[in-house]
Amino acid sequence: MKPASFEYVDPRSIDEAVEQLARHGEEAKVLAGGQSLMPMLNLRLARPAVIVDVNRVPTLDRITEENGTLRVGALVRQRALERWSVARVPVLAAGLRLVGHTAIRNRGTVAGSVVHADPAAELPALLLCLDGSAVARSRAGEREIAAEALFQGPLMTTLRPDELVVETRWAPPPPGTGWSVQEVARRHGDFALVGVVALITRIHGVIQRARIGLFGAGPVPVRAAAAERVLVGQTPTPALVEQAAEAAGENLEPLSDLHAPAAYRARVARTLSGRALGEALTRAADDAR
Amino acid sequence: MSLEPVRTVRVRVNGVEQERPVEVRKNLADFLRDDLDLTGTHVGCEHGVCGACTVLLDGEPVRSCLLLAVQAEGASVTTIEGLADEERLHPLQQAFWDHHGLQCGFCTPGILLTAKAFLEENPRPSEAEIREAISGNLCRCTGYHFIVEAILAVAR
Numbered sequence: 001m002k003p004a005s006f007e008y009v010d011p012r013s014i015d016e017a018v019e020q021l022a023r024h025g026e027e028a029k030v031l032a033g034g035q036s037l038m039p040m041l042n043l044r045l046a047r048p049a050v051i052v053d054v055n056r057v058p059t060l061d062r063i064t065e066e067n068g069t070l071r072v073g074a075l076v077r078q079r080a081l082e083r084w085s086v087a088r089v090p091v092l093a094a095g096l097r098l099v100g101h102t103a104i105r106n107r108g109t110v111a112g113s114v115v116h117a118d119p120a121a122e123l124p125a126l127l128l129c130l131d132g133s134a135v136a137r138s139r140a141g142e143r144e145i146a147a148e149a150l151f152q153g154p155l156m157t158t159l160r161p162d163e164l165v166v167e168t169r170w171a172p173p174p175p176g177t178g179w180s181v182q183e184v185a186r187r188h189g190d191f192a193l194v195g196v197v198a199l200i201t202r203i204h205g206v207i208q209r210a211r212i213g214l215f216g217a218g219p220v221p222v223r224a225a226a227a228e229r230v231l232v233g234q235t236p237t238p239a240l241v242e243q244a245a246e247a248a249g250e251n252l253e254p255l256s257d258l259h260a261p262a263a264y265r266a267r268v269a270r271t272l273s274g275r276a277l278g279e280a281l282t283r284a285a286d287d288a289r
Numbered sequence: 290m291s292l293e294p295v296r297t298v299r300v301r302v303n304g305v306e307q308e309r310p311v312e313v314r315k316n317l318a319d320f321l322r323d324d325l326d327l328t329g330t331h332v333g334c335e336h337g338v339c340g341a342c343t344v345l346l347d348g349e350p351v352r353s354c355l356l357l358a359v360q361a362e363g364a365s366v367t368t369i370e371g372l373a374d375e376e377r378l379h380p381l382q383q384a385f386w387d388h389h390g391l392q393c394g395f396c397t398p399g400i401l402l403t404a405k406a407f408l409e410e411n412p413r414p415s416e417a418e419i420r421e422a423i424s425g426n427l428c429r430c431t432g433y434h435f436i437v438e439a440i441l442a443v444a445r
Contacts, residue, residue: 001335007294008313008359031357038316038355039336051313055360079349101425103343103350103403188424 003041010053014137017054017164022139024050026161031055032075035100035108036116060166070130070170078105078113078123089172091179091199092130095122098181101189111165114150117157119255120191120216122181124151128223129197129213131171136163144169151220154255174209177201178284180276183216184268186259192216193260194268196248198276200231200284207231212244212276217252217269224248227273236281245274300361302327303371311358318342320358321368329369329398333427340426343399344368350406369398372405380443381405390439392430400426404440414444 011017021028029048031037032055040046054060060075063084070089072081082096082105099105099113099122113123114134126132127147134145136159150157159165173179183195194216201209210231212224227248234240249270254262294313299306302325309324316335321327321344333341335354342353345367372379381401384390391397400423407414407422414422419440420433428436 002316002319003314005293005314008296008357010359034355034357034360035337035352038357041314042316042335042354051357053357053360101340102407102422103340103352103425104337106346106349107351107355188421 001042003038004044004047006041006048007050008053009050010056012056012058014057014060014164014166017052017057018137018139018162020050020052021162021164024052028052028161030164032112033077033108034112035104036112036118054164065172068171070172072110072168072170074109074111074164074166074168076110078108078110081110089130089170091173091181091197092126092170094179094181095126095197098122098183098185098189098192098195104189111168114168115157115159115165117151117153117155117220118191119154119219119221120193120195121221122183122192122195122197122215125195125197125213125215125221126181127168127170128221129199129211130173133169134159134165135167135169136160137166138163142166148223153219173199173211174201176285177209178280178282180279180283182272182276182279184272194254194265194272196269196272196276198273198280200236200277200280202236202281202284205235207234207236210244212248212273214248214252214269214273217254217265219253219255222252224273226250231277241274241277241281244277245270248273296359298359298362300358300363301365303367313357313359315358316354317344317356317358317361317366318353320361321353321366324358327368327370331395331398333395338427339396340399340403341396343402343426345402345406348406348409350403367402369401372401379405381408381440384439384442385436388435388439388442390431390436396426396428396430400428400436404443408440408444412444414440416441419444 027049031053060073062073085092178200180198183192197213199211210228215221227244230244254265256262299308321330331341333339337352337355344353
């Protein structure tokens, strides 16, 4: 229950960190908040030769919002974004409150949870629903990876070993958007068995925009595109919500494990989708009414 | 035997400056216990689930098993040994005594430090908020009921 021996470097700039990753490649692991990596080191599920601790890199702990894009530096702790977003992007605050516990969120970073890519984690699904992306830096330069192109499988992303995520970008939903984050977990703070994020924007009674994201319902978080299509352009009714929830629960590939069988997860996905859509609709402002 | 990487760490623990060489792979919990003899920080699961090793890092509760000792360089750490004021128990400690908020005592240091930081941020919490606040700390003796009562007693 102790980490295997490793070399420890704590770069003081992004360039220096990227240089370390270029030098050590697959042998290196980036340490940010450590709330996923440290357990894996302690359990020796991961045995990197080099730990690149980026906690001393300045400028990575900033939250800025400009031109409708929320930019969250790679060292922003989950707790910091939770506090920041309560009055600004409540759907993010609600999702963040479900990530671990306070002591975990005080250290755990937003970017770290995104790139850890646990299929049952809240933040990857939120990134999908908020049209987000991760910005990765390497010696070759910088590239922005959209959330849909980031998640490859459980704990797998399209990031290369020589890339360092320097920030995540999020598009807060349009004003008046109704939102909901629902999940079923054994205990508060656990990873979800299944969870759903829903965002609904409506104008003159008609749904203009819908985002439904599911987590814990497959190897990667997914947008329920079919369910979104059911909703857009329609006037919400209980029957429509029912139909959309049904669509959200279809074509999923949930995993079976000792916590829940796949069929149970699929059923929970459908039920939570209905609840999330119902709650998002009641929160959605409608100027026309 | 290969040479184990070592670094000197400077950290303020319960108000006292400490400077020690430490293996880079050693976590803060083991550093506090083995190097500083502060054995009030308990080590349970060693992967961040049980909360027994919770300490305050610059005033905020963190898992000391998920932090390398070298990462605490320049920081201020409060352990359970730093909670009481000399001979006088902290109000939370007194309330845990009065309300039977502990039995075996293994989870108690982590819960007290978690509760201290929680009450500083939310001095008048509801019972439900207290239960959520300590949800990251496992207790296998009390059933939590007396712990919640003790924290409520301090909040009132």
